[in-house]
Amino acid sequence: xxxxxxxxxxxxxxxxxxxxxxxxxxxxxxxxxxxxxxxxxxxxxxxxxxxxxxxxxxxxxxxxxxxxxxxxxxxxxxxxxxxxxxxxxxxxxxxxxxxxxxxxxxxxxxxxxxxxxxxxxxxxxxxxxxxxxxxxxxxxxxxxxxxxxxxxxxxxxxxxxxxxxxxxxxxxxxxxxxxxxxxxxxxxxxxxxxxxxxxxxxxxxxxxxxxxxxxxxx
Ligand SMILES: Cc1cc2nc3c(=O)[nH]c(=O)nc-3n(C[C@H](O)[C@H](O)[C@H](O)COP(=O)(O)OP(=O)(O)OC[C@H]3O[C@@H](n4cnc5c(N)ncnc54)[C@H](O)[C@@H]3O)c2cc1C
Numbered sequence: 052x053x054x055x056x057x058x059x060x061x062x063x064x065x066x067x068x069x070x071x072x073x074x075x076x077x078x079x080x081x082x083x084x085x086x087x088x089x090x091x092x093x094x095x096x097x098x099x100x101x102x103x104x105x106x107x108x109x110x111x112x113x114x115x116x117x118x119x120x121x122x123x124x125x126x127x128x129x130x131x132x133x134x135x136x137x138x139x140x141x142x143x144x145x146x147x148x149x150x151x152x153x154x155x156x157x158x159x160x161x162x163x164x165x166x167x168x169x170x171x172x173x174x175x176x177x178x179x180x181x182x183x184x185x186x187x188x189x190x191x192x193x194x195x196x197x198x199x200x201x202x203x204x205x206x207x208x209x210x211x212x213x214x215x216x217x218x219x220x221x222x223x224x225x226x227x228x229x230x231x232x233x234x235x236x237x238x239x240x241x242x243x244x245x246x247x248x249x250x251x252x253x254x255x256x257x258x259x260x261x262x263x264x265x266x267x268x269x
Contacts, residue, residue: 060160061211071212074109080155080212081106083266084135085183089113091121091129098124104135105175105182110204111159112166112175122201125163133159133205137267140234142218145225153218153234159210163203172197186259239265 053074055061063070071077087104090097100121105112111133115122125131135157142151166172176192218234241263244256 055208055210057211058209061158061209063211063213066213066215069213069215071214072210074207076214077157077207077210077212078106079266080137080157081111081135081207083137083155084157085265087111087113087133087135089121089125090132090134091124093121093124093129103179103183104133105178106207107175107178109207111207112178112202112204114175114179114200114202117199117201119201122203125203126165126201128162130160130162131205133157133161138237139216140218140236142234143232144219144221145228145230145232146221149219149221149225149232151215151220153215155212155214155216157210157212159205159207161205161209163205166202166204169194169197172200172202175202184260184263186257238267 055072055074055077057063057070057072061072081104084104086101088099088101090099098121100119102113102115113122117123137155138152139155140153142149142153144150166175173192176197180187180189219232221232244260244263246254246256
């Protein structure tokens with residue numbers, strides 16, 4: 052098991068028993084997530100953007116338009132804080148302060164490296180396709196599409212995971228109350244696929260779409 056050594060920034064201080072620094076745990080959480088939030092301090096104040104994220108090896112990748120202000124700031128070297136959150140359950144305690152959530156989250160600190168190589172950009176497009184809808188076959192990207200897209204990567208080197216998985220934690224004096232307490236597990240579940248309005252007639256809905264699920268829901 053590869054462990055990332057916690058730094059001053061990444062050592063979990065609040066509830067340290069919920070921390071995980073092993074790469075496998077961090078990778079699993081990143082792989083299940085579709086979306087991350089990237090926080091950056093800009094000249095006009097703090098900004099956070101939600102955006103698609105993929106992991107390849109020990110890096111995470113995001114992409115977007117060169118007009119995206121935050122991606123531009125990141126490409127220029129602004130330090131970033133990236134978070135990914137998976138909510139596994141809502142937790143109903145016997146008091147307001149007993150309400151909680153079971154979750155798995157990751158926080159990554161770092162600066163971006165801009166991907167300039169056109170072949171690498173093409174591989175990344177394929178990786179985003181595979182991450183969002185595994186098995187989906189699409190037309191190859193055009194050179195001008197690749198040129199007009201910013202791809203950034205961040206190392207998963209200064210990172211931590213935090214996991215809460217123990218449901219209700221009420222003070223003992225509340226256990227005798229006539230109040231229900233427990234958890235409601237939550238899952239990201241695929242709905243029924245819908246063809247797009249201008250789909251060429253005769254194209255069947257692929258199996259990989261009918262059976263769509265995120266990594267955790269195996
Ligand atoms: C779905 C969800 C709901 C939450 N609800 C609440 C809430 O209602 N109230 C509340 O106080 N906290 C909540 N938390 C926990 C919250 O994310 C923080 O961990 C906690 O508030 C402590 O913050 P801190 O700044 O004191 O952390 P510290 O322990 O001081 O943070 C130090 C370092 O630990 C790491 N770290 C801290 N938190 C996380 C994390 N969540 N994931 C990965 N690494 C982390 C980071 O590297 C951070 O820089 C929630 C978390 C999740 C995922």
